[in-house]
Structures are given as structure tokens and as C-alpha cells.
């Protein structure tokens with residue numbers, strides 16, 4: 267799939283629509299999900315134009331990949347999620363139920379989460 271510049275996270279990255287920012291650096295932005303599925307529900311996105319996890323993993327630079335995962339670690343620490351645990355999900359494509367075609371990692375926590383296969 268080619269990257270769609272009109273997706274909502276591209277608009278957030280361009281500053282065209284607001285987000286509830288949690289973290290930002292040169293390569294990464296993280297913000298609260300607009301429709302939280304848990305007490306903590308944060309989306310971590312690379313600033314580069316990657317459609318999904320596979321695209322990001324295949325094409326992003328080492329710097330971008332490192333920055334992304336260091337940001338994830340910092341958010342988990344800052345939100346105190348390590349002790350009780352958390353879930354990280356990357357939906358991709360039709361079968362994965364991806365709604366926004368810009369790679370994003372959901373970080374969910376703050377409560378015991380239910381099982382995740384199916385609805």
C-alpha cells in the first residue's frame with residue numbers, strides 16, 4: 267500500500283489538526299488516543315511516512331527505529347506501566363483492523379485488559 271498523505275495522523279504531524287501530546291522528539295510523536303480503550307491509551311507514531319509495522323521495520327533507518335523504541339520505553343516508564351503491565355498493539359491492514367494508514371503502536375494499560383482476538 268502506498269502512503270496516503272491525507273490520513274489523520276499525517277494531518278496531526280503537519281499541525282493541521284491538534285492532538286493531546288504525550289511525547290515528541292525528532293523522529294517520534296506520541297499522543298493520547300481520542301477513543302481510549304483503557305485508562306491509559308497512547309498512540310506512538312514515527313514522523314516518517316510508514317504505512318504499518320512491516321513498512322516501518324523494512325524501510326526506516328536505524329536511527330528512526332531506535333528513536334521509536336526508546337520513546338516507547340520512556341512512555342512506559344513515565345506512565346508507570348511496567349509493574350502492573352501493559353499491552354502494545356500494532357494493527358495492520360484489513361485483517362488487522364487498521365483504521366489509520368500511518369504506522370502507530372497502541373500502548374494500553376492502567377487496568378486488567380480482556381482477551382484480544384476478535385470483538
Ligand code: AMP
Nearest residue numbers: 274285298299300301357363364365366
Ligand atoms: P487503528 O485501528 O489501529 O488504525 O487505530 C486508530 C486509532 O486512532 C483508534 O484507536 C482511534 O481512536 C485513534 N484516532 C483516530 N483519530 C484520532 C485523533 N485525531 N487523535 C487521536 N487518536 C485518534
